[in-house]
Amino acid sequence: MSNRFRNALALAAAGAITLAGCSDPGADTGSGGPVTWPAQDADLSGTTLTIWAAQNSNTVPDSVIAGFEELTGAEVEVVTIPDPYEQGVQTKVATGDKPDLAFWQPTASQLTALNATQNLQPLDDAPWLDAYQPDLRDITGILDDTRYATLITTPAVEGVYYNKEVFAANGITATPTDWDSFLQTARDLKAAGVTPFHEMAADRWGTQWWVQVQLADAAADGLWDRVNADEEAFTDPTIQGAIDNYKALIDEGLFNADIKTATFEDQGAALLAGDAAMVMQVNSFFGQLQSLADTEELDQKIGFFPISPSGNTGTFIPDQSNALVAFKTGDEQREAAARQLLSYWMGDGYQDFVNAQSTVSLQTGVETPADVPEALLAVSESVGTSVGSMQALAIANPDLYIYLADMIQGTKTPAEVAEATQSQFAELAKAQGAEGF
Amino acid sequence: MLAKGKAGPRRQDHPLWFLIPALAVLVVFFLVPTAFNFVYAFTDWSSFKSDINFAGVDNFTSLISNGTLRNALKVTLVYAVLVAIFQNAFGLGLALLLERDTRVNRAVRVAFFVPVIMSALAVGYIFQALLKPDGALNGIIGWFTGAEVSIPWLGDTTWTIVVVAIVHAWKWMGLSMLIYLAGLKTISEDVLEAARLDGAGRWTMFRSIRFPLLAPAVTFNVATALLGSMNGFDIVQATTEGGPGGTTELLNIYIFRTFGQGLFAQATTMSLVLFLLVAILAFPVIRFLRKREDVL
Numbered sequence: 001m002s003n004r005f006r007n008a009l010a011l012a013a014a015g016a017i018t019l020a021g022c023s024d025p026g027a028d029t030g031s032g033g034p035v036t037w038p039a040q041d042a043d044l045s046g047t048t049l050t051i052w053a054a055q056n057s058n059t060v061p062d063s064v065i066a067g068f069e070e071l072t073g074a075e076v077e078v079v080t081i082p083d084p085y086e087q088g089v090q091t092k093v094a095t096g097d098k099p100d101l102a103f104w105q106p107t108a109s110q111l112t113a114l115n116a117t118q119n120l121q122p123l124d125d126a127p128w129l130d131a132y133q134p135d136l137r138d139i140t141g142i143l144d145d146t147r148y149a150t151l152i153t154t155p156a157v158e159g160v161y162y163n164k165e166v167f168a169a170n171g172i173t174a175t176p177t178d179w180d181s182f183l184q185t186a187r188d189l190k191a192a193g194v195t196p197f198h199e200m201a202a203d204r205w206g207t208q209w210w211v212q213v214q215l216a217d218a219a220a221d222g223l224w225d226r227v228n229a230d231e232e233a234f235t236d237p238t239i240q241g242a243i244d245n246y247k248a249l250i251d252e253g254l255f256n257a258d259i260k261t262a263t264f265e266d267q268g269a270a271l272l273a274g275d276a277a278m279v280m281q282v283n284s285f286f287g288q289l290q291s292l293a294d295t296e297e298l299d300q301k302i303g304f305f306p307i308s309p310s311g312n313t314g315t316f317i318p319d320q321s322n323a324l325v326a327f328k329t330g331d332e333q334r335e336a337a338a339r340q341l342l343s344y345w346m347g348d349g350y351q352d353f354v355n356a357q358s359t360v361s362l363q364t365g366v367e368t369p370a371d372v373p374e375a376l377l378a379v380s381e382s383v384g385t386s387v388g389s390m391q392a393l394a395i396a397n398p399d400l401y402i403y404l405a406d407m408i409q410g411t412k413t414p415a416e417v418a419e420a421t422q423s424q425f426a427e428l429a430k431a432q433g434a435e436g437f
Numbered sequence: 438m439l440a441k442g443k444a445g446p447r448r449q450d451h452p453l454w455f456l457i458p459a460l461a462v463l464v465v466f467f468l469v470p471t472a473f474n475f476v477y478a479f480t481d482w483s484s485f486k487s488d489i490n491f492a493g494v495d496n497f498t499s500l501i502s503n504g505t506l507r508n509a510l511k512v513t514l515v516y517a518v519l520v521a522i523f524q525n526a527f528g529l530g531l532a533l534l535l536e537r538d539t540r541v542n543r544a545v546r547v548a549f550f551v552p553v554i555m556s557a558l559a560v561g562y563i564f565q566a567l568l569k570p571d572g573a574l575n576g577i578i579g580w581f582t583g584a585e586v587s588i589p590w591l592g593d594t595t596w597t598i599v600v601v602a603i604v605h606a607w608k609w610m611g612l613s614m615l616i617y618l619a620g621l622k623t624i625s626e627d628v629l630e631a632a633r634l635d636g637a638g639r640w641t642m643f644r645s646i647r648f649p650l651l652a653p654a655v656t657f658n659v660a661t662a663l664l665g666s667m668n669g670f671d672i673v674q675a676t677t678e679g680g681p682g683g684t685t686e687l688l689n690i691y692i693f694r695t696f697g698q699g700l701f702a703q704a705t706t707m708s709l710v711l712f713l714l715v716a717i718l719a720f721p722v723i724r725f726l727r728k729r730e731d732v733l
Binding site: 115201204258411423424428433 | 484487592594682693
């Protein structure tokens, strides 16, 4: 009996292994060769395109889809991938599941994470590139000299949102012009009994902005290139110094007393109510404020200025809602249709899109609608001169924010934060096959 | 299994190859994934490139040199032990309280069983809302004490793991209760009567008669609570996401984070470590608990 049993088992096992295969299911060598760009209104009856979007970006394409479907007869379906979006998409793509288009952070690290050279369509000679404002055209979306992502809205900038009324009540008439005057403003406010800064360590993700804006000058000087080549580490004086400074500012008492338990929602409410004067944040924070107050109130109360050690250089960090990528699906017709949708989005559909989204236009020929709040205009003005964040310029995106939150909770020292970040960065870089790791 | 003498004629109408469909399912959905879990741990599979190469014990050495794994293992063990203690204490307490088959008790048992069938994530999010500094629990305490209370239940680097373990135990205590109730029912009325005649009080009776006779239920409950909570993820993810300061970062949360970074091979290596840890722990624990059953 046991012999026959063993035979049956072996047979079944052999069959199963053949079925399962032993290769990476995400490995798919797509179509190669030069691509064509169909006219925006070419007929697409019977074609269905799928766009993957996150919970906070799934209504972004609505106006574009309506216009495109009417113009071409195509059907466009938006599929919401639950949060955490990036992990969900990466896992799906790794197991061979791909949409035609997806919202995606257009940074080198995130394009690498999606294995762009294998999975994404190159968009190098896209017809809309010349329509961009010149200083925005090549700001992001490019990996190893190939363009894989299309910027659709103004990328987020790390900077300071401040309460204008609190500034005015304390006699501050001009916004800080460099890091020293920024800290002086904070200390003056503290002396006047106002909480200068608000941080949200319970939700963790905002903690990294404080370190990154301090690195703006170094980033302009090639810091991340050196980190990418393993010539400089997070534990070296530049980045370690920024972490140490952040800790020192917290210890100095410049932040809210409930820093350990405060959340993203608390942060918005605190700034709007004037409980704190300034918040170091990115565009999604303004979205949070918009859910709490109307444009008129926001224009009256909230302002924005970028900050860097030597001046007012912003640090830009495009996120998933700012850009789209097109996948190599292996179906040439659908790939062409996906390119056509992008052409329409950034072409004839763009004015409707910025109007529907009340967002800043990236194109010289398309006007920004009048109802965009002032703070957002200030943010987008700073994009052209800003430098890339860690996410934009480093080849990997370690969990710096988690380690910084650990530091605020007291379970890591600043030195341990840098060590943990460096070791994770090295691990990711090694997995990518980066030289030097 | 069948007795030996009967195997012959039975095999005529049930030929062994009838097993193949069932075996195929077993192999495809259970054996192969488990085997791949072992295989991928020794490769460099990641989201960054499409070829998978053999990497030897690279993943293991880098994991061992990394302090995060040690922390996650420690947190996982502490969490599992806490859950096992709380879940069994609550379950046994409830079983003893609700032992008699009255109508009220039956209804109350159902009430305590409801959390078991609830979604763990939903439970986690509800408790996250209740335990916020401005949440309902602090509101209730504040109402009784008459002062503003803002205890960060989920924000303490020492005690939050206990709080989260209690939430996990709360969710599963109904199941333990049910098993202890069944155990209590199997104790022979004669033994209890004899003890009563010998003048045993309620406490003596519980300590010397009923608890020892519950040994099989204890074995099952402790083993499932301990080993099951080592695989814990959902409740902790929903309440603390591993925070504050990494003090509730279970191995599974660390695996989830690593997988999300695109380091699939490293994540697989960690799940292999978890698998081995559970296996290594399971044998002595179950042997010890079975030994207690020798009184039966």
